[in-house]
Amino acid sequence: xxxxTLKRLLSLAISLAVASxxxxxxxxxxxxxxxxxxxxxxxxxxxxxALREELGLNMSPPERYIAWVGGxxxxxxxxxxxxxxxxxxxxxxxxxxxxxLALFALALSTLVAFPAGIxxxxxxxxxxxxxxxxxxxLGIAVPNFWFAMLMVLVFAINLRWFSAGGFPGWDEGxxxxxxxxxxxxxxxxxxxxxxxxxxxxxxxxxxxxxxxxRTARAKGLTRRQVLRRHxxxxxxxPVLTIIGLQFSFLLAGAIIIENVFFLPGLGRxxxxxxxxxxxxxxxxxxxxxxxAVVVVNFAVDLAYAAIDPRLRKRR
Amino acid sequence: xxxxxxxSLWLGAALTLAFVGAxxxxxxxxxxxxxAMDIPNKLQPPSAVHWFGTDHFGRDIFSMVMVGARTSIAVxxxxxxxxxxxxxxxxxxxxxxxxxxxxEVIMRANDLVFAFPALLIAILIxxxxxxxxxxxxxxxxxxxxPVFARLTRGGALSLWKREYILAARVSGKGAARISxxxxxxxxxxxxxxxxxxxFSLGILAEAGLSYVxxxxxxxxxxxxxxxxxxxxxxxxxxxIAIFPGLxxxxxxxxxxxxxxxxxxxxxxxxxxART
Numbered sequence: 001x002x003x004x005t006l007k008r009l010l011s012l013a014i015s016l017a018v019a020s021x022x023x024x025x026x027x028x029x030x031x032x033x034x035x036x037x038x039x040x041x042x043x044x045x046x047x048x049x050a051l052r053e054e055l056g057l058n059m060s061p062p063e064r065y066i067a068w069v070g071g072x073x074x075x076x077x078x079x080x081x082x083x084x085x086x087x088x089x090x091x092x093x094x095x096x097x098x099x100x101l102a103l104f105a106l107a108l109s110t111l112v113a114f115p116a117g118i119x120x121x122x123x124x125x126x127x128x129x130x131x132x133x134x135x136x137x138l139g140i141a142v143p144n145f146w147f148a149m150l151m152v153l154v155f156a157i158n159l160r161w162f163s164a165g166g167f168p169g170w171d172e173g174x175x176x177x178x179x180x181x182x183x184x185x186x187x188x189x190x191x192x193x194x195x196x197x198x199x200x201x202x203x204x205x206x207x208x209x210x211x212x213x214r215t216a217r218a219k220g221l222t223r224r225q226v227l228r229r230h231x232x233x234x235x236x237x238p239v240l241t242i243i244g245l246q247f248s249f250l251l252a253g254a255i256i257i258e259n260v261f262f263l264p265g266l267g268r269x270x271x272x273x274x275x276x277x278x279x280x281x282x283x284x285x286x287x288x289x290x291x292a293v294v295v296v297n298f299a300v301d302l303a304y305a306a307i308d309p310r311l312r313k314r315r
Numbered sequence: 316x317x318x319x320x321x322x323s324l325w326l327g328a329a330l331t332l333a334f335v336g337a338x339x340x341x342x343x344x345x346x347x348x349x350x351a352m353d354i355p356n357k358l359q360p361p362s363a364v365h366w367f368g369t370d371h372f373g374r375d376i377f378s379m380v381m382v383g384a385r386t387s388i389a390v391x392x393x394x395x396x397x398x399x400x401x402x403x404x405x406x407x408x409x410x411x412x413x414x415x416x417x418x419e420v421i422m423r424a425n426d427l428v429f430a431f432p433a434l435l436i437a438i439l440i441x442x443x444x445x446x447x448x449x450x451x452x453x454x455x456x457x458x459x460x461p462v463f464a465r466l467t468r469g470g471a472l473s474l475w476k477r478e479y480i481l482a483a484r485v486s487g488k489g490a491a492r493i494s495x496x497x498x499x500x501x502x503x504x505x506x507x508x509x510x511x512x513x514f515s516l517g518i519l520a521e522a523g524l525s526y527v528x529x530x531x532x533x534x535x536x537x538x539x540x541x542x543x544x545x546x547x548x549x550x551x552x553x554x555i556a557i558f559p560g561l562x563x564x565x566x567x568x569x570x571x572x573x574x575x576x577x578x579x580x581x582x583x584x585x586x587x588a589r590t
Contacts, residue, residue: 141571149549152549157550297429
């Protein structure tokens with residue numbers, strides 16, 4: 001296990017290093033001069049020169065890259081040009097919206113998908129199965145931002161149960177915060193839950209076909225006991241992988257959903273920075289999101305190997 | 316034994332054909348000029364004249380949905396094409412040199428691309444080059460490359476162990492020739508099915524990107540942008556949000572059903588596993 005962990009840790013480090021180079025090159029080298037890009041074509045030459053100085057653009061690209069990564073490692077994400085505040089501060093503020101939103105959606109999706117997948121698999125071919133499969137087929141096809149708009153129409157505009165957007169802040173209490181995040185989380189969770197329920201169902205169907213399940217039944221366990229002790233445990237392996245992969249979709253999906261509900265999260269920060277041409281913020285937030293995706297997948301790989309010892313050897 | 320054509324395949328193919336047909340038809344005919352503004356008749360509900368009603372500029376939503384199909388289908392199709400054109404050869408090469416340095420480099424590069432969700436790629440591209448339909452295509456296309464590379468490599472690896480491949484090697488064929496003459500035709504099924512699924516994901520991605528303003532720019536009509544325009548008016552005139560959304564749902568649903576049906580038809584062994 002230690003060897004496997006070290007090997008995966010090395011590949012994690014390489015992935016992050018290459019990703020940071022890609023992001024750096026895309027944002028700071030490809031556009032030519034980031035300073036004149038950020039200020040637009042009407043900027044006075046001395047303003048551009050001042051910004052170049054401020055951004056350290058007078059250094060060579062490799063020097064700038066090292067300075068950027070060195071800063072990131074120490075928690076220094078640079079200073080936003082438009083807001084004049086440290087990017088790290090802006091990110092940590094908005095993380096308090098984006099992270100709870102992603103986790104809320106993940107929890108909702110898992111809570112719905114597990115029972116749905118189990119019911120569909122154990123009652124295969126029944127009306128329940130057909131119904132669940134039909135709903136999930138639809139859930140995959142619905143764009144989550146459109147679903148979000150429909151929910152705003154029904155629950156905020158017509159029924160007035162929720163506000164149509166915005167976030168009161170956690171200072172208003174846990175309930176107010178969760179209430180503001182409920183509609184966004186449901187719309188994020190819908191497609192994920194549909195995919196997860198289908199994966200759960202097919203993983204469980206595969207497992208229920210195995211010889212050891214028949215053996216367990218033959219030795220006198222009830223269907224429920226077999227399901228709980230043998231089938232579910234084995235079916236969880238592919239399901240766990242999908243949950244890990246979904247985290248990256250949740251992060252990316254949150255970027256769009258935050259815009260539907262005007263939530264002050266990382267996603268809105270990215271779009272505001274793009275329209276303000278604040279490359280420093282875009283660069284750091286994208287790096288942070290990639291970091292999160294890579295680390296979560298790493299954690300899932302480890303969990304996977306911990307559950308299934310066969311995997312440690314195979315790689 | 317081949318499976319029979321299932322109901323989901325019929326339904327999926329019918330839905331897909333309807334939207335492809337609408338997109339093609341829009342080149343020669345739409346009920347109204349999709350760009351013609353008619354402010355006095357803005358936000359009209361559906362009627363005999365305007366089947367899906369009119370938007371905030373009085374434009375005919377039915378015509379816009381038809382022309383929007385063109386944008387969505389073109390973007391998704393080209394993006395799948397990019398993914399296949401680059402991903403399949405990479406996957407074939409990785410499988411042919413399995414375990415070697417080339418394989419390792421290709422697979423690690425794939426892992427890396429997987430760390431960037433399509434939306435992040437799009438954000439990077441638009442932050443630098445600005446938003447456009449072409450940049451949306453590139454972003455979705457890049458995201459598709461590792462999907463096809465992995466699938467191809469996996470399928471090809473299992474074929475390399477077959478006896479007829481060994482026979483081809485004995486007869487003196489090189490790895491590249493074997494890959495294209497023997498491996499590729501045998502994994503075509505897999506690629507077609509995955510292609511349909513990526514096509515539907517591409518349509519969803521294009522809609523999402525256009526919705527947040529990173530995709531097709533005005534005046535190109537696009538379902539995602541129609542929804543973005545509709546957002547502030549949804550309370551006044553729900554129909555302007557409902558019809559473009561339904562267009563997306565039915566197109567994606569059609570492609571997914573077709574993908575499932577094709578997989579069942581082409582590979583009956585997989586039938587039970589996922590339906």
